[in-house]
Amino acid sequence: MSGRLALLAALALLAPLAARAQPQPVDPDWPCAQALVPVLEPGAYWDGPVPQHTAWRDDETLFALVPDIVNRDTPDREALAKLNDYVATISPADRAQKLPLLFSAIVDETNDERTPLISRIEQLGRRQRLMGNVVGNISTKADQDPASDPNHGAITGERDFDIRAFQETQATMRYACEAPVAMERRLGMFARDLQKKLHEK
Amino acid sequence: MKPALLALACLLLASRPAFAYRIFVSNEKDNTITVLDGETLNIVQTVDVGARPRGIVLSKDGKSLYICTSDADHIEVLDLATLTVNRVLPAYKDPEFMALSNDGNTLYVANENNSQVSVLDIPQGRIVSEIPVGVEPEGMAVSPDGKTVVCTSETTSMVHFIDVATHTVTASVLVGTRPRFAVFTKDGDRVWASSEVAGTVAIIDAHSHKILHTIHFSLPEVPKAAIQAVGINITADGKTAFVDLGPANRVAVIDTDTLAVKKYLLVGQRVWHGAFSPDQSLLFVANGVSNDMSVIDVKALEVTQSVPVGQAPWGIAVAP
Numbered sequence: 001m002s003g004r005l006a007l008l009a010a011l012a013l014l015a016p017l018a019a020r021a022q023p024q025p026v027d028p029d030w031p032c033a034q035a036l037v038p039v040l041e042p043g044a045y046w047d048g049p050v051p052q053h054t055a056w057r058d059d060e061t062l063f064a065l066v067p068d069i070v071n072r073d074t075p076d077r078e079a080l081a082k083l084n085d086y087v088a089t090i091s092p093a094d095r096a097q098k099l100p101l102l103f104s105a106i107v108d109e110t111n112d113e114r115t116p117l118i119s120r121i122e123q124l125g126r127r128q129r130l131m132g133n134v135v136g137n138i139s140t141k142a143d144q145d146p147a148s149d150p151n152h153g154a155i156t157g158e159r160d161f162d163i164r165a166f167q168e169t170q171a172t173m174r175y176a177c178e179a180p181v182a183m184e185r186r187l188g189m190f191a192r193d194l195q196k197k198l199h200e201k
Numbered sequence: 202m203k204p205a206l207l208a209l210a211c212l213l214l215a216s217r218p219a220f221a222y223r224i225f226v227s228n229e230k231d232n233t234i235t236v237l238d239g240e241t242l243n244i245v246q247t248v249d250v251g252a253r254p255r256g257i258v259l260s261k262d263g264k265s266l267y268i269c270t271s272d273a274d275h276i277e278v279l280d281l282a283t284l285t286v287n288r289v290l291p292a293y294k295d296p297e298f299m300a301l302s303n304d305g306n307t308l309y310v311a312n313e314n315n316s317q318v319s320v321l322d323i324p325q326g327r328i329v330s331e332i333p334v335g336v337e338p339e340g341m342a343v344s345p346d347g348k349t350v351v352c353t354s355e356t357t358s359m360v361h362f363i364d365v366a367t368h369t370v371t372a373s374v375l376v377g378t379r380p381r382f383a384v385f386t387k388d389g390d391r392v393w394a395s396s397e398v399a400g401t402v403a404i405i406d407a408h409s410h411k412i413l414h415t416i417h418f419s420l421p422e423v424p425k426a427a428i429q430a431v432g433i434n435i436t437a438d439g440k441t442a443f444v445d446l447g448p449a450n451r452v453a454v455i456d457t458d459t460l461a462v463k464k465y466l467l468v469g470q471r472v473w474h475g476a477f478s479p480d481q482s483l484l485f486v487a488n489g490v491s492n493d494m495s496v497i498d499v500k501a502l503e504v505t506q507s508v509p510v511g512q513a514p515w516g517i518a519v520a521p
Contacts, residue, residue, distance in 0.1 A: 026379065040424075042422070044449055184471075185470060188491050
């Protein structure tokens with residue numbers, strides 16, 4: 001059975017059940033394989049409570065440090081070294097109180113960088129979804145008998161161009177989807193390092 | 202045998218490590234299988250395989266590992282004696298996950314891109330049947346009596362029950378959004394199916410196909426969208442289930458009698474799938490974002506270690 005036939009058969013088989021289906025909606029514009037987590041929260045990375053630290057930008061040291069280490073242009077090793085240099089200035093007695101606040105600030109800054117990125121990926125997904133419709137329509141026209149339409153040559157040219165544009169965007173999608181993942185990975189790296197420091201005697 | 206040859210043979214035998222068991226991790230981004238010694242948790246070897254290895258299953262004789270190499274559109278067979286891929290089995294586009302029949306001769310493969318389960322005869326090395334299911338099939342499991350296969354379809358949000366004798370879907374059960382994994386209980390009476398977007402686990406009566414219970418997860422400090430249920434491992438005594446919660450970075454521990462969550466364990470990032478050690482004292486889970494494997498002490502219910510593996514670890518199998 002060809003892929004298309006299998007898909008049609010599957011849809012026919014499942015249509016009555018699917019009509020009754022009421023699963024929660026998935027964002028149609030989110031193009032990445034991994035389900036979207038719109039906002040990162042400290043609790044996903046930290047064992048124990050993390051108080052919100054909304055005023056961290058008022059602290060000159062943190063204001064200089066946090067955006068620098070969250071910045072994706074700063075290599076992991078350099079970012080960790082800067083974080084550790086700062087943590088070394090905090091006395092062991094103060095760490096239980098200050099390290100969760102520091103992590104809260106890092107999550108806050110990561111979200112500030114990540115949120116516009118998520119929006120751009122959603123825009124890309126939306127554009128691609130619409131482009132898929134365009135490709136579908138123009139392909140239907142191009143599949144018609146060439147003799148019936150004097151513009152058939154122009155239509156197939158347009159179809160080929162649209163398909164190429166769609167495929168090129170699709171190829172970049174996987175890379176685009178990696179960017180938020182890289183930010184989450186970096187955040188996890190900071191969390192593990194800070195929690196280790198927290199438990200050091 | 203000459204003394205020199207005897208000495209050489211002894212040296213070779215002595216230098217060959219005697220593994221109690223080995224752990225295999227598929228790394229979907231760097232196209233490798235990481236092989237670890239189960240006792241020391243040291244990496245023994247990293248094996249290059251086809252593009253995007255995801256679902257992995259051990260053969261019944263423990264001599265081979267079947268690997269869904271999704272972007273290569275086939276299934277590779279890793280010989281565990283030589284750690285080389287010695288056979289390639291056919292698949293349709295984008296095979297993601299599979300389950301092995303109880304006699305070890307048939308693989309049921311979820312083909313994510315064409316909405317069907319393919320039935321692969323391993324000795325013949327060919328697909329003998331295709332079973333239409335819902336859109337984006339993924340989770341696969343075979344019942345203990347071998348008569349039923351279940352398949353989850355992500356987009357259709359269903360668990361499909363397939364009769365092995367006729368290769369037809371006999372029931373489709375609507376569950377939470379994007380079901381990704383299913384497993385039978387040891388007695389074959391229930392199917393546990395996880396739903397990634399809904400963040401739930403449905404417990405389905407395998408005979409009546411009714412949902413008996415839905416497990417919800419709640420972590421006050423973690424956003425609901427991050428609680429994405431994926432892999433499930435149930436202990437051999439059937440008393441405890443471990444559910445991997447994706448980007449919540451937790452494994453939920455469930456008492457299977459009360460179906461209550463006993464504990465949430467903080468593990469690595471985006472925890473996907475897991476496997477027990479042969480004596481069931483440890484559970485190993487693959488963390489897709491932090492590129493490591495967390496080690497859980499099953500009795501103490503504590504995370505004891507994190508072991509770096511390859512890029513984007515996905516599946517785990519343990520070979521005694």
